[in-house]
Structures are given as structure tokens and as C-alpha cells.
Amino acid sequence: MKANRDEALRRLRRIEGQVRGVQRMVEEDRYCIDILTQLAAIRAALDKVGVQILDAHARGCLTAAIESGQSEVAIDELIESLERFIK
Amino acid sequence: MKANRDEALRRLRRIEGQVRGVQRMVEEDRYCIDILTQLAAIRAALDKVGVQILDAHARGCLTAAIESGQSEVAIDELIESLERFIK
Amino acid sequence: MKANRDEALRRLRRIEGQVRGVQRMVEEDRYCIDILTQLAAIRAALDKVGVQILDAHARGCLTAAIESGQSEVAIDELIESLERFIK
Amino acid sequence: MKANRDEALRRLRRIEGQVRGVQRMVEEDRYCIDILTQLAAIRAALDKVGVQILDAHARGCLTAAIESGQSEVAIDELIESLERFIK
Numbered sequence: 001m002k003a004n005r006d007e008a009l010r011r012l013r014r015i016e017g018q019v020r021g022v023q024r025m026v027e028e029d030r031y032c033i034d035i036l037t038q039l040a041a042i043r044a045a046l047d048k049v050g051v052q053i054l055d056a057h058a059r060g061c062l063t064a065a066i067e068s069g070q071s072e073v074a075i076d077e078l079i080e081s082l083e084r085f086i087k
Numbered sequence: 088m089k090a091n092r093d094e095a096l097r098r099l100r101r102i103e104g105q106v107r108g109v110q111r112m113v114e115e116d117r118y119c120i121d122i123l124t125q126l127a128a129i130r131a132a133l134d135k136v137g138v139q140i141l142d143a144h145a146r147g148c149l150t151a152a153i154e155s156g157q158s159e160v161a162i163d164e165l166i167e168s169l170e171r172f173i174k
Numbered sequence: 175m176k177a178n179r180d181e182a183l184r185r186l187r188r189i190e191g192q193v194r195g196v197q198r199m200v201e202e203d204r205y206c207i208d209i210l211t212q213l214a215a216i217r218a219a220l221d222k223v224g225v226q227i228l229d230a231h232a233r234g235c236l237t238a239a240i241e242s243g244q245s246e247v248a249i250d251e252l253i254e255s256l257e258r259f260i261k
Numbered sequence: 262m263k264a265n266r267d268e269a270l271r272r273l274r275r276i277e278g279q280v281r282g283v284q285r286m287v288e289e290d291r292y293c294i295d296i297l298t299q300l301a302a303i304r305a306a307l308d309k310v311g312v313q314i315l316d317a318h319a320r321g322c323l324t325a326a327i328e329s330g331q332s333e334v335a336i337d338e339l340i341e342s343l344e345r346f347i348k
Contacts, residue, residue, distance in 0.1 A: 005287055012284045019277045022310075026269050032318035033342050039311045040345040043304060047173050049283075050300045051166060057293035058162045066153040075145045079138060081294050084301040085173050086134050095200050103193045109223075110186045113179055119231035120255050126224045127258040130217060136196075137213045144206035168207050171214040221347050225340060232336045240327040249319045253312060260308050260346050 004056050011049045018042045050085060091143050098136050105129045137172060178230050185223050192216045224259060265317050272310045279303045311346060 019042060025035050057078070065074035106129060112122050144165070152161035193216060199209050231252070239248035280303060286296050318339070326335035 005290070008287050009284055012280060012287065016277060016280045016284070019273060019280060023270055023273045023277070026266055026273065026314075029266070032314050032322060033338050035314050036311060036318070036342045037345060039307055039314070040342075043307050043311075043346075046300055046304050046307070050297060050304075051170050051173060053287075053293050053296050053300070054169065055162070055166045057297070058165065059158070061293060063153050063158050063162070066150050071146070071150050075142070075150070077294050078145065079142045081297045081301075082141060082169070083138050084298060085304075086138060092200055092203070096197055099193055099197045099200065103190060103197070106186055106190045106193060110183055110190070113182050113186065113227075116179070119227050119235060120251050122227050123224060123231070123255045124258060126220055126227070127255075130220050130224075130259075133213055133217050133220070137210060137217075140206050140209050140213070144210070148206060164207050168210045168214075171211060172217075225344050225347060228343065229336070229340045232339060233332070237327050237332050237336070240324050245320070245324050249316070249324070252319065253316045256315065256343070257312050260312060 001056070001060070004052065008049055008052055008056075011045065011052070015042060015045050015049070018045065047085075054082075088143070088147070091139065095136055095139055095143075098132065098139070102129060102132050102136070105132065141169075175230070175234070178226065182223055182226055182230075185219065185226070189216060189219050189223070192219065228256075262317070262321070265313065269310055269313055269317075272306065272313070276303060276306050276310070279306065315343075 018038065022035060022038050022042070025038065062074050062078060065071055105125065109122060109125050109129070112125065149161050149165060152158055192212065196209060196212050196216070199212065236248050236252060239245055279299065283296060283299050283303070286299065323335050323339060326332055
């Protein structure tokens with residue numbers, strides 16, 4: 001769990017750096033297509049963090065909820081959360 | 088479960104009709120932007136079926152797998168499947 | 175242009191077949207994860223048609239609109255259309 | 262153009278703050294579902310910047326390229342860039 005958290009933090013710090021990089025590109029009037037390429041890369045990196053958090057959630061909270069017979073609410077909120085992501 | 092399956096089928100038949108509609112639009116040389124709008128609508132409809140199937144899976148197979156102590160493989164394949172969707 | 179249209183139609187017919195395939199999978203109570211995999215494939219195929227139509231639009235109508243000094247409206251509707259797609 | 266650039270920068274700084282916010286959420290072991298909700302919000306914000314940059318590109322470089330009869334390469338790279346985004 002701790003390894004998972006550290007990995008997510010490492011990725012998020014990298015994403016923060018990428019976002020700052022894009023700010024510089026905009027300030028320096030860099031070519032739009034290069035900026036778009038960079039934005040697409042950040043989005044892909046965000047999705048990877050999302051999947052990682054989802055994985056941790058499924059193995060942790062979701063499994064615990066189902067094992068303790070409280071799957072209903074847990075699955076409701078998982079699906080709602082995925083709906084926001086899958087689009 | 089049966090209601091869920093019937094609902095998924097109803098949606099999929101509607102999507103099939105929408106895909107045929109876009110074929111006609113292409114054959115009749117309709118305006119590209121209108122075709123794109125229609126394609127985006129089909130994609131949104133597909134995502135809704137996806138979420139519905141996911142919901143059924145979480146409440147059915149996934150819950151059963153976790154309750155019988157076999158969460159590992161079940162969560163692995165769920166996450167893999169989501170990775171293909173979330174992008 | 176005609177080649178482009180034929181190619182789009184060919185892809186759309188294939189997508190129609192894939193959607194019918196998923197209907198059968200649902201009717202036969204196939205494993206949810208396999209259905210989700212198939213839905214993700216259809217979505218990717220739809221996106222490819224979308225990009226192809228977009229390409230045709232950019233080379234055709236959009237170029238014509240810009241060349242005739244009417245870029246404003248043409249770009250407005252292109253961006254609006256992309257907004258529906260990019261999400 | 263300058264207004265557009267300032268607006269993009271403003272949004273990117275806000276996104277940077279959101280990414281730092283998620284880092285804190287992870288450090289504080291906040292509930293996964295809340296983290297996912299926040300990640301989905303950041304993705305939506307990134308997409309908005311992407312559309313804005315695309316808009317600027319279409320009105321600027323792309324229009325200039327088409328007007329000067331060099332639409333081929335300009336449209337090729339636009340479509341390639343969109344392909345990375347539409348998925």
C-alpha cells in the first residue's frame with residue numbers, strides 16, 4: 001500500500017512538472033501542435049495515475065466492503081466514479 | 088439480471104440503428120460536421136452500455152469472486168479491462 | 175474523395191457487424207469482461223472513422239471556407255464538433 | 262491572441278494547483294473515490310486547455326497555412342495531433 005502511494009506521488013510530481021513545462025511553452029509562444037502533443041501526454045499520465053488509484057481502491061476499500069457484506073454502496077460509488085472517467 | 092441484459096440489448100440495437108444511420112449519411116454525402124456529431128453520440132451511447140455491463144459485472148462476478156476469496160485475479164482483469172476503456 | 179467515402183463506409187459496416195456481435199454475446203450471457211473488451215474495440219474503431227471524416231472535412235470544406243475568406247464560422251463549428259469528441 | 266494566451270496560462274496554473282492538491286490528498290490517505298473525482302476534474306480542465314490551444318491554432322497557423330496554399334502539411338499535423346487526443 002505504501003509502495004503504491006509513493007508511486008502515485010512520484011507520478012503526480014512528474015505531472016506537476018509537465019504542467020509547468022506547458023506553461024513555459026505557452027509563455028514562449030511555442031508551436032501549438034507541440035503544446036497539444038504535450039497536453040495529450042499529460043492526459044495519458046493522469047489516466048495512468050487514475051488506474052493506479054482505482055487498482056488500490058479495488059484491492060483495499062472495495063474488497064473490504066464486499067467481504068463485510070456492504071457491496072451495494074461501495075459498487076454504486078465506484079460505478080459513479082468510473083462514469084466520470086469513461087468519457 | 089434479466090432486466091439488465093434486456094436493457095443492454097435494447098441499447099445495443101439502438102446503437103446498431105445509429106451506425107446504419109451514419110452509413111446513410113456518408114452515402115448521401117451529408118455534411119461532415121453532422122456526421123461527426125452523430126459519431127460522438129454513438130460513442131457516448133457505447134460508453135453507457137460499457138458502464139452498464141461494468142455495473143452488472145461488479146455486482147455479479149466480481150462480488151462473487153471476492154466473497155469466495157478469489158479477488159486477486161478478478162480485480163486484475165477488471166483493471167486491465169478498464170485500462171482499455173479509460174483512454 | 176470517393177475512395178475516402180468508400181473506406182468510411184467499409185469501416186462503418188464492420189462496426190455494425192461488431193455491434194451485432196456484442197448483442198449476441200449479451201444474449202448468450204458471455205463473460206462481462208469479454209463484452210467490455212469488445213465494446214472498447216468498437217469505440218476505438220468509431221474514433222478511427224471520426225478522425226477519417228475529420229481529415230476529409232479539413233481537406234475539403236474547411237480548406238474551401240478558409241480560401242474563400244469564411245474561416246470564422248467554419249472554425250467555430252469545427253471546434254464545437256471537436257469538443258464533443260474530445261472527452 | 263494575447264488574451265487567449267493569458268487565459269491558457271491562467272487555466273494551466275489552476276491545473277498545476279489541482280495536481281498539487283491531489284498530491285496532498287494521496288499523502289493524507291484520502292478516500293480513493295474522492296481522489297478519482299479530482300483526477301477526472303483535472304482531465305476535463307486539461308481537455309479545455311487543449312480545445313482552446315486548438316482553437317488558437319486553427320485561427321492562426323492553420324488559416325495562414327491554408328491561405329498561403331500550404332494546407333497539406335498543416336492538415337496532416339493537425340489530424341495527427343487530434344488522433345493523440347481523441348482516444
